[in-house]
Amino acid sequence: MLFDTIAAISTPIGEGAIGIVRLSGPESFGIVDKIFKANVDKLDWEDRKLKYGHIYDGDHLIDEVMIVKMYAPRTYTREDIVEINCHGGAVPLREILRICLREGARLAERGEFTKRAFLNGRIDLAQAESIMDLINSKTNKGFDIAINQLEGHLSNKINMIRSELIKIMAEVEVSIDYPEEDIEEITYDALGSGLENAALQIQNLLKSSNTGKIIREGLKTVIIGKPNVGKSSLMNVLLKDSRAIVTDIPGTTRDVIEEFLSVDGIPIKLVDTAGIRETEDLVERLGVEKSKSYFNAADLVIFMLNGAEPLSPEDHMLMEKVKDKPAIVLINKSDLEQKIELESISDIFSNEQIIMTSMSNESGIQQLEDEIKRLVFGIQIDQGNQEIVSNTRHIALLEIALKHINEALNATKQSLPYDFIEVDVKEAIVQLGLVTGESVASDLMQTIFSQFCLGK
Amino acid sequence: MIRTFDAGYYDCIVIGAGHAGCEAALASARMGVKTLVLSINLDSIAMMPCNPSIGGTGKGHLVKEIDALGGEMGLNIDRSFLQSKMLNASKGPAVHSLRAQADKHKYHTEMKRVMENTENLTVKQAEVIALNIENSKIGGVITKTGAFYKAATVVLATGTYLSSKIFIGEAEILSGPNGLAASYELGDSLRDANIELRRFKTGTPARVDKRSLDFHKMEIQWGDKEYELFSFLNEDIPLDEMPCWLTYTNVNTHEVILGNLDKSGLFTGTIEGTGPRYCPSIETKIMRFADKERHQLFIEPEGRDTNEMYVQGMSSSMAEDVQLAFMRTIPGLENVEIMRPAYAIEYDCVDPLSLNLSLEFKNIRGLFSAGQFNGSSGYEEAAAQGIIAGINAALKVKGEPPFILDRSEAYIGVLIDDLVTKGTDEPYRMMTSRAEYRLVLRQDNADARLTEKAYNIGLVTEERYAKFMEKTQMMQQEIDRIATTNLKAEDVNPILIELGSSPVLQSMKIIDLLKRPEVFYKHLECIDITRPDTLKKDVIKQLEVTLKYEGYIKKQLQQIEKFKDLEERKLSADLDYSKIDNLRLEARQKLDDVKPLSIGQASRISGVSPSDISVLLVYLEQMRRKKDV
Ligand SMILES: Nc1nc2c(ncn2[C@@H]2O[C@H](COP(=O)(O)OP(=O)(O)OP(=O)(O)O)[C@@H](O)[C@H]2O)c(=O)[nH]1
Numbered sequence A: 001m002l003f004d005t006i007a008a009i010s011t012p013i014g015e016g017a018i019g020i021v022r023l024s025g026p027e028s029f030g031i032v033d034k035i036f037k038a039n040v041d042k043l044d045w046e047d048r049k050l051k052y053g054h055i056y057d058g059d060h061l062i063d064e065v066m067i068v069k070m071y072a073p074r075t076y077t078r079e080d081i082v083e084i085n086c087h088g089g090a091v092p093l094r095e096i097l098r099i100c101l102r103e104g105a106r107l108a109e110r111g112e113f114t115k116r117a118f119l120n121g122r123i124d125l126a127q128a129e130s131i132m133d134l135i136n137s138k139t140n141k142g143f144d145i146a147i148n149q150l151e152g153h154l155s156n157k158i159n160m161i162r163s164e165l166i167k168i169m170a171e172v173e174v175s176i177d178y179p180e181e182d183i184e185e186i187t188y189d190a191l192g193s194g195l196e197n198a199a200l201q202i203q204n205l206l207k208s209s210n211t212g213k214i215i216r217e218g219l220k221t222v223i224i225g226k227p228n229v230g231k232s233s234l235m236n237v238l239l240k241d242s243r244a245i246v247t248d249i250p251g252t253t254r255d256v257i258e259e260f261l262s263v264d265g266i267p268i269k270l271v272d273t274a275g276i277r278e279t280e281d282l283v284e285r286l287g288v289e290k291s292k293s294y295f296n297a298a299d300l301v302i303f304m305l306n307g308a309e310p311l312s313p314e315d316h317m318l319m320e321k322v323k324d325k326p327a328i329v330l331i332n333k334s335d336l337e338q339k340i341e342l343e344s345i346s347d348i349f350s351n352e353q354i355i356m357t358s359m360s361n362e363s364g365i366q367q368l369e370d371e372i373k374r375l376v377f378g379i380q381i382d383q384g385n386q387e388i389v390s391n392t393r394h395i396a397l398l399e400i401a402l403k404h405i406n407e408a409l410n411a412t413k414q415s416l417p418y419d420f421i422e423v424d425v426k427e428a429i430v431q432l433g434l435v436t437g438e439s440v441a442s443d444l445m446q447t448i449f450s451q452f453c454l455g456k
Numbered sequence B: 001m002i003r004t005f006d007a008g009y010y011d012c013i014v015i016g017a018g019h020a021g022c023e024a025a026l027a028s029a030r031m032g033v034k035t036l037v038l039s040i041n042l043d044s045i046a047m048m049p050c051n052p053s054i055g056g057t058g059k060g061h062l063v064k065e066i067d068a069l070g071g072e073m074g075l076n077i078d079r080s081f082l083q084s085k086m087l088n089a090s091k092g093p094a095v096h097s098l099r100a101q102a103d104k105h106k107y108h109t110e111m112k113r114v115m116e117n118t119e120n121l122t123v124k125q126a127e128v129i130a131l132n133i134e135n136s137k138i139g140g141v142i143t144k145t146g147a148f149y150k151a152a153t154v155v156l157a158t159g160t161y162l163s164s165k166i167f168i169g170e171a172e173i174l175s176g177p178n179g180l181a182a183s184y185e186l187g188d189s190l191r192d193a194n195i196e197l198r199r200f201k202t203g204t205p206a207r208v209d210k211r212s213l214d215f216h217k218m219e220i221q222w223g224d225k226e227y228e229l230f231s232f233l234n235e236d237i238p239l240d241e242m243p244c245w246l247t248y249t250n251v252n253t254h255e256v257i258l259g260n261l262d263k264s265g266l267f268t269g270t271i272e273g274t275g276p277r278y279c280p281s282i283e284t285k286i287m288r289f290a291d292k293e294r295h296q297l298f299i300e301p302e303g304r305d306t307n308e309m310y311v312q313g314m315s316s317s318m319a320e321d322v323q324l325a326f327m328r329t330i331p332g333l334e335n336v337e338i339m340r341p342a343y344a345i346e347y348d349c350v351d352p353l354s355l356n357l358s359l360e361f362k363n364i365r366g367l368f369s370a371g372q373f374n375g376s377s378g379y380e381e382a383a384a385q386g387i388i389a390g391i392n393a394a395l396k397v398k399g400e401p402p403f404i405l406d407r408s409e410a411y412i413g414v415l416i417d418d419l420v421t422k423g424t425d426e427p428y429r430m431m432t433s434r435a436e437y438r439l440v441l442r443q444d445n446a447d448a449r450l451t452e453k454a455y456n457i458g459l460v461t462e463e464r465y466a467k468f469m470e471k472t473q474m475m476q477q478e479i480d481r482i483a484t485t486n487l488k489a490e491d492v493n494p495i496l497i498e499l500g501s502s503p504v505l506q507s508m509k510i511i512d513l514l515k516r517p518e519v520f521y522k523h524l525e526c527i528d529i530t531r532p533d534t535l536k537k538d539v540i541k542q543l544e545v546t547l548k549y550e551g552y553i554k555k556q557l558q559q560i561e562k563f564k565d566l567e568e569r570k571l572s573a574d575l576d577y578s579k580i581d582n583l584r585l586e587a588r589q590k591l592d593d594v595k596p597l598s599i600g601q602a603s604r605i606s607g608v609s610p611s612d613i614s615v616l617l618v619y620l621e622q623m624r625r626k627k628d629v
């Protein structure tokens, strides 16, 4: 069998009530059997019959699903295929995909199901041309700022863990390949604590990574702006509820207000803040301070301006702060006569980032939601959910790496020979390297020779 | 150009009789092909110009594999060893590595004797100055004395002799290793044939007079009492062992060296060649690892009938007087006399990317190359390539497909694939960490991996094959026996308790007991009454390894299966990559340079991405269907 098992979310995320995660390849049945519990445990799977049950991550229930197994070769790819029909929100889809990847599937590349269909003799030559074009074409990476930042952060950390593991492995390898050099051999204790440390870091990363958090806690989105521009009004409009108090008195909101909402399946933690200005009022000043700290921790900033007024020095000051963050600029009160200097805004922000809104007649809200989706997904939904998924992939890789480190730890505790322990350490390094596309061999040699004095 | 004369025809001519040349010539002759080996000096056949030992980590694996294929290196060291040691014995079985100290002279004379007495093999002294190449096909070789030997195939195994230059301090000497004549004309002929040459560098330490050493100040180093041999053919060879000695450099040594760096060829910039990272000179070590207070040195005998001792760990290109001065700061070497000074040597070699996996040149049919000329370093690496080049030259003569070992079958496969697929920018040394399937590529199973294959191409003798089959049968019978023989709880429990292993409640199969990490064959000896007396040591060892590490080995076998899938997707050598539009430009270039034989090999080329591989797969399928239509 030439191919491994691939998986992908094969419906647009958040657009329908039902979403599908699809697997293709020799292990797709095996993987699903590990994570799926049928409600009525009927004996056998029937080809192409839906089965009802639940997907679990260990003991933890993920979603209620309908599953269909399709037996090779009568399938699109001519391989065993499984389709998991779950709820259409981003959370269940991503969680299910993540578990499939952890259990041994590989994230499908763009067009890969079709590619396999072709390679396995399913579709014709004309279609193959378009697959070739697809494989090496660049993804549209223009606006995936939010995710890119998160990713950059995460892959930095992964790289750090990886190079620590490479250092450990270099010590193991050097003791194997240079047994007679005057180099102190790494002890099982040292090896164990090195591995434990790496395991701990990965666990922390999994717990605290922003990427994981977006799934669990939502995209932290903070509305900021001068007093009285309409921030609380926006919150209410998005929530379709009068959650925040709205008055025409500047400084109405004095403490932050947090609410969860979902924009087409993307979980969002929305924060309304006190308008930022210099103030003598103690309570309001505390609120302003808090607004600033929320601003600093935000994944996404919605920066609101009042279009009916010229830009004030405070607006300019805020613009300077916002410009380095993933942000959307709303020019509100578009129902009133516009006095704002648009050029100074478009000098700093791109056209996609600037949206005219009116909270009074609820205009511009759709554009705002579209832009949020675009920032999160990074690319057009119909191109295959690459960006959102690549985070899921990071998490899955981390989980697989962790599994290997734990196996290596186990072997260390049993004092198995180094060459066996090394098998899992190397595999962990390979998995972590997949995030950044690094290969083990050259890095390892580099580390061995730079760290140890060897020779004849 | 001098007058040439017709000197006859050979199926295969091997240029050079170093470790690569010897194995190449023997392999081709043993496969029944009329073979000529030419050496500049017949007294340098199988000469060991550097360390007086064979094997070591990774290298020991290569020797066992060469032996399993029917090569000579393992047999020859077994005839000439002075001491033997299993390195990494305390580590896992996959990295156990045999190394033997060699009597250099004996190694040479024994190999020479074998060569001279091999059927189909002619040994002659001559310097080849030109290759005869017509229409991108080898036609023969021309020697300095005008002899024109016609040939169907030629194997270049010139080692470090091609345009070599020796550096000792400020002295630059046009010479081959050990003061032997080098070859300065052949290089031009290769360049004329569009073979691009580059310059590598290596070095060797001094040889010192045994009588000038004070061994009381050194630690004696013996080999193993119970030693293993290299060849699968040998069982017991008696040994009158010779020891090695251990001593260390100190701050005074380092001071002398640092104070005289201007007298080192390495640091004055006269040496152009690229040296290996793993084999730095003593001056490089001291510069790069300044905080290391001492470096260890092994003093090793060069042979039984000589007082020359090799100072392992001290390769250098410093001036001779400086060498003497810093050596005399070392305990035991206070009065040392140098017999041959350390030197650095620079030589021409080929970029191995211009070779196929069969070690045939891509652009010249019938021309093969092996050994240090291909950018490797080490006797064992050379011999490993030699045997493959010799085999493939012979197969070419016979019109049969090439013999290629892949990365999952042998260290030899890893070595050659690394060289011709990835290339190297320093002399390449084998290390076990370069093998991704290390747990399967062990010394103990080299015969199981390779002997049958080599038998099928006619290299392995009937004697060796019979011996191998006997071992294989014995192994199978023994597996059957231990899988069906139970040991009673009351018999086995005292032994288990003694070993700290948990006792059993009912009788248990021997095979399951042996799977426990702490239980070995020897422990069960007195209660295992059906055990045959004839059971051989190597069978026991191999069984223990496969049983104890079953889980890991299985995992690796699964990885190998995946690897094989891609290796079996063949790519034609005349595929025009420039016509595949969707490949990235860099990938097209690299693929065109390497001309990989399989998708698997293509995926290991640096600069070829996974998506390029996807494009290739789709392209191949397209081509296949167009053909079908
Ligand atoms: N005409 C018009 N009025 C609006 C619009 N959005 C908000 N307002 C009004 O502007 C006033 C301030 O709105 P809020 O939502 O309280 O403003 P805020 O930014 O939360 O103010 P602070 O909490 O004081 O910082 C209210 O009287 C709103 O009714 C709009 O789009 N058009």
Ligand SMILES: [Mg+2]
Pocket (backbone or CB within 6 Å): A231, A232, A233, A244, A245, A246, A252, A253, A273, A275
């Ligand atoms: Mg407010």
